[in-house]
Amino acid sequence: MGNRLTQIATRTGDDGTTGLGDNTRVPKDHLRVHAMGDVDELNSQIGVLLCEAMPADVRALLVDIQHQLFNLGGELSMPGYTLLKPEALLQIDNALVEHNAVLPRLAEFILPAGTRAASLAHVCRTVARRAERAVVSLGAATEINDALRQYLNRLSDLLFVLSRVLNRMDGGDDVYWKSERMARAAADGAAEDGAPTA
Numbered sequence: 001m002g003n004r005l006t007q008i009a010t011r012t013g014d015d016g017t018t019g020l021g022d023n024t025r026v027p028k029d030h031l032r033v034h035a036m037g038d039v040d041e042l043n044s045q046i047g048v049l050l051c052e053a054m055p056a057d058v059r060a061l062l063v064d065i066q067h068q069l070f071n072l073g074g075e076l077s078m079p080g081y082t083l084l085k086p087e088a089l090l091q092i093d094n095a096l097v098e099h100n101a102v103l104p105r106l107a108e109f110i111l112p113a114g115t116r117a118a119s120l121a122h123v124c125r126t127v128a129r130r131a132e133r134a135v136v137s138l139g140a141a142t143e144i145n146d147a148l149r150q151y152l153n154r155l156s157d158l159l160f161v162l163s164r165v166l167n168r169m170d171g172g173d174d175v176y177w178k179s180e181r182m183a184r185a186a187a188d189g190a191a192e193d194g195a196p197t198a
Helices: 031-049 056-077 086-100 116-141 146-167 180-194
Strands: 017-019 025-027
Touching: 031 056, 031 116, 056 086, 056 146, 086 146, 116 146
Parallel strands: none
Antiparallel strands: 017 025
């Protein structure tokens, strides 16, 4: 694909349409444009996350994901083209296995909180879910590559895992939801520990 950027302010979108990569024009509220926009927002949010301190391997992974998201958005903008390669999905799967392996099992739901980096990873996760929903809607209306949906689904899972990794970077922990069930279980456990034995 050659260099297509000759000028930015073209004013061709003043009529409420935008051009796709195959030179067709569609309304700016088209399902395809919604999906492209959500993927672009996700990539931008990851760019904000990358402004934070983090382990070198996590940084390298996120930078690579930005490139894959650019491919994904490019594929959305060019109907009939395939830009997202199978290796992109494999990278997400491998990263999930690697980073999950060092995390404790979850006993309860966690809040999207903790360090700034972890919280930003949660923001990225929620935008990934929105992008996934937009791609699902587009896929219901026209044929698209299944890998686009699969990548966003697995990426949102990875961003959840990375938020937990980032919360532990300086010896921290997840921020757990204080559910009534867990509070009762803790109270019951404390009562059993203090109960007299026969």
